[in-house]
Amino acid sequence: MTNELPIRVLVAKPGLDGHDRGAKVIARALRDAGMDVIYTGIGQTPHMIVEAALQEDVDVVGLSILSGAHMTLLPKVASSLKDAGLGHCVIVAGGIIPAEDSHILKTEHGIDAIYGPGTNTDEIVAFIRQTVAHRRGSV
Amino acid sequence: MTHESEQLAQLIRAGDRRALAHALTHIERGGAFARALRRALGVVPGGVLIGITGAPGAGKSSLVTAIAQTLRARNIMVGIIAVDPSSPLTGGSLLGDRIRMYDLAGDAGVFIRSMANRGQYGGLAATTADAALLMRAAGFPVVLLETVGAGQSDVAVAEVADTVLLVEAPGMGDEVQSIKAGLLEVADMIVVSKSDRADAPATLQQLRALVRMHHEDESQWQIPVLPVSVRNNQGIDACVDAMLAHGSWLAAHPQTARRKYQQQLALQRAVGRLVVERMQTQPVWQHAVTALQSHASLDEWAERIVQEFVQSQR
Numbered sequence: 001m002t003n004e005l006p007i008r009v010l011v012a013k014p015g016l017d018g019h020d021r022g023a024k025v026i027a028r029a030l031r032d033a034g035m036d037v038i039y040t041g042i043g044q045t046p047h048m049i050v051e052a053a054l055q056e057d058v059d060v061v062g063l064s065i066l067s068g069a070h071m072t073l074l075p076k077v078a079s080s081l082k083d084a085g086l087g088h089c090v091i092v093a094g095g096i097i098p099a100e101d102s103h104i105l106k107t108e109h110g111i112d113a114i115y116g117p118g119t120n121t122d123e124i125v126a127f128i129r130q131t132v133a134h135r136r137g138s139v
Numbered sequence: 140m141t142h143e144s145e146q147l148a149q150l151i152r153a154g155d156r157r158a159l160a161h162a163l164t165h166i167e168r169g170g171a172f173a174r175a176l177r178r179a180l181g182v183v184p185g186g187v188l189i190g191i192t193g194a195p196g197a198g199k200s201s202l203v204t205a206i207a208q209t210l211r212a213r214n215i216m217v218g219i220i221a222v223d224p225s226s227p228l229t230g231g232s233l234l235g236d237r238i239r240m241y242d243l244a245g246d247a248g249v250f251i252r253s254m255a256n257r258g259q260y261g262g263l264a265a266t267t268a269d270a271a272l273l274m275r276a277a278g279f280p281v282v283l284l285e286t287v288g289a290g291q292s293d294v295a296v297a298e299v300a301d302t303v304l305l306v307e308a309p310g311m312g313d314e315v316q317s318i319k320a321g322l323l324e325v326a327d328m329i330v331v332s333k334s335d336r337a338d339a340p341a342t343l344q345q346l347r348a349l350v351r352m353h354h355e356d357e358s359q360w361q362i363p364v365l366p367v368s369v370r371n372n373q374g375i376d377a378c379v380d381a382m383l384a385h386g387s388w389l390a391a392h393p394q395t396a397r398r399k400y401q402q403q404l405a406l407q408r409a410v411g412r413l414v415v416e417r418m419q420t421q422p423v424w425q426h427a428v429t430a431l432q433s434h435a436s437l438d439e440w441a442e443r444i445v446q447e448f449v450q451s452q453r
Contacts, residue, residue, distance in 0.1 A: 002170030006230060031231040038253045048244040054238060055251055059161040085157055097331070102322035 005036075007132050009060040012049045014077060017067035022094055022117070026062060029121035030128070033082065046076040050084050059132045060099040065095040075109040077080060081083070090131045141175055148179035148329055151277045156250065160279045163252055166269045169412070177269065186275035187386045188268070188282045190300025192322070195288030197306040198332035200239035201369040201376075203285050207243055209379045210281055215249045218274030218282040220267055225255040231257075236285060250279055256287055268405065269298040289322065297325035297397060297402055301383045305329045309342040323349060326362060327385050334366035359389050423447045 011027045013020055020042050027037045038056050040049070053061050061081065065073060074093055081089055093105070094115045105111040113127050146164075150158035166173050176396035192204075193199050200221070207217045221236035232255035243249045252270065271282040286296050297303050306327035323329075329350065333345045363381045389395070399451045420425055428438040 005164065005168055005169055006156045006255075027233055031226060031228055032228075033301065034229040034231040035254050036232045036234060036253075038234045038237060041235075041241065043241070045245075052251075054157055055160055056253060057164045100282075 007060065007128065008038070008056060008058040009034045009054055009062055009128070010040065010053050011036050011062040012044045012052065013042045013064050014044050014049060014073040015065060015067045015069045016043065017065070017069070018042050019066045020064070023045075023062075026032035026064065026094060026121065026124065029125065033129075034124040035128075041121045044085070046073060046080050047115045049077055050080045050086065053081060053086055054084055055090060059136070060090045060092060063093045064117070065090070065093065065097070068096070069097065070097050071101055074105055075112055078110045087134055090128065090135065092128065094119070100134055109139070117135060141179070144172060144175035144179040144298050147176060148276070151180070151273060154278045156247075156277075159250065159273060162250075162273050163270055166273060167254070168268055169266075173269070177272075179273075180272065180276050183272055183276045186271075186280040186282065187301045187389070188271040188284060188299065189302045189304055189382060190284045190286060191297035191304045191306065192286040192289050192296045193283065193306030194308065194334075195309070197289070197308045199285050199288075199306050200236050202306055202332060202367065203236075204240050204243060205367075205369045205372075205375045206283060206379055206382070207240075207249055209375050211243075211246060211248055213379075215281055216248075216279045218252040218271070218277075218279035219243075219249065219285065220254060220270050220274075220282065221285045222254045222256050222287050224268070224287050225257050227258055230257075247290065250274060250277070271299070274404070294314050294321060294325055298401060301389055302327045302382060304382065306332050307342065307346060308332050309334070309336050309339040311342070327360060328362060328378075328381050329364045330367045331364065332367055332369070334374060335368040339366060352397060359383065360392075418444055418448055421448055421451065442452075 007077070009030050011023055011030070012055060013023050018075075023039070029037045030037045038052070038058065040052055048062065049063070061077070063077060078091055081087065082089070090112050091110065092113045092115070094112050095117065096116055097105070102114045105114060112131060117123055140385055141412055147158055147162055162176060165176055179242055189200050191203055202217060203221070207219060208439055210217045219240070221234065221240075223234045223236060227231045234253035234255060236253060237251060240251055243251065254267065254270070269308065271284065274282045284296065284300060290333070303325050305322050305328070305372055308328060309331055329346055331339055331346065333339065334343070343364060350362045350364055365374055365378050365381060367378050369375070423444050431440055
């Protein structure tokens with residue numbers, strides 16, 4: 001029997017801020033959307049995140065960041081994922097990220113989507129489903 | 140497919156972590172490729188699968204982390220399979236065991252994989268046994284399997300583990316005696332966690348008395364009951380020693396009743412999977428799925444599916 005496996009998502013908080021409410025809300029919403037969510041908790045270095053994404057063989061890496069260090073940490077995670085051969089992972093970020101930074105992160109650093117406070121979780125679920133289906137299909 | 144699976148097996152044996160991660164996904168998905176992969180891996184000698192079970196909050200994740208650290212200090216590579224429940228409503232899951240395994244991150248001698256139980260302990264048992272096999276093939280001789288919080292179904296850990304380690308938190312009182320009785324039958328060692336607490340000695344004494352009652356035969360493995368405080372870093376070395384001692388005992392006594400039971404069960408499941416997979420390709424299967432209206436006709440349909448399949452093979 002072949003089982004159709006749920007979409008696997010790693011939810012991590014890179015850097016030093018401990019505000020994990022948003023990450024937990026997202027983790028819960030994705031779980032309720034039928035996904036397998038691996039939650040790593042706070043204080044993750046880019047290396048830890050990439051290593052966890054590799055071991056868990058995830059489709060999606062979700063990063064929550066509210067510290068203001070997003071222009072340093074998010075590109076670092078994205079490039080490290082590529083270096084580790086995990087370029088197929090969809091990268092979704094959330095937090096307090098200004099529009100101009102958001103634009104640069106998406107166009108220059110390979111972050112697939114960025115969501116701010118107040119985003120409807122259905123929107124995020126729909127984006128992940130669509131993007132993962134597209135990438136799984138093209139592999 | 141044979142070529143692909145052999146290539147993957149080759150990479151796993153060479154210790155390629157990404158290949159191992161992919162292979163674990165294949166095993167979870169099941170089907171023909173998973174079988175081909177199992178075949179390509181063949182017999183993986185040595186190694187031991189330790190099932191770590193206990194009630195929610197008993198301290199399983201913390202103990203697993205401490206055991207893994209101790210094994211690493213002894214230069215032993217460790218694989219960890221951490222199982223959390225799936226949602227019965229959506230099929231999704233929130234796998235959070237990595238949070239407590241923070242201190243193991245960044246060590247190339249550790250490989251952690253989280254798994255959802257998909258609501259079926261039987262399926263889980265089959266998958267975790269194969270997952271442990273993959274990890275051992277990739278050079279992680281000791282695999283720690285952390286179960287979901289213990290209920291009656293957690294006895295299933297004995298269906299796959301070589302060593303069953305039961306974690307009991309102190310102060311659970313008389314109410315849990317019945318649970319203890321069920322789990323005691325499959326435990327090879329018992330750890331009283333949070334042993335820095337004042338009520339730990341009483342629990343330790345109680346459990347030692349219980350174990351003595353259950354196991355009077357001197358020729359059998361003597362179940363150790365050990366106090367451990369992860370917080371104070373006490374008793375973990377002794378726990379790991381006992382764990383490895385049980386591994387040696389098993390190597391010297393390869394024909395235990397449990398091993399035979401496990402092998403029989405594994406065979407039964409493999410046959411079951413294969414049979415259902417083959418049956419599903421028959422037109423009568425789809426026919427039955429649509430026609431099946433009540434539970435009452437279940438056996439008749441099952442009979443008919445098997446009969447038509449057998450006839451189609453003649």
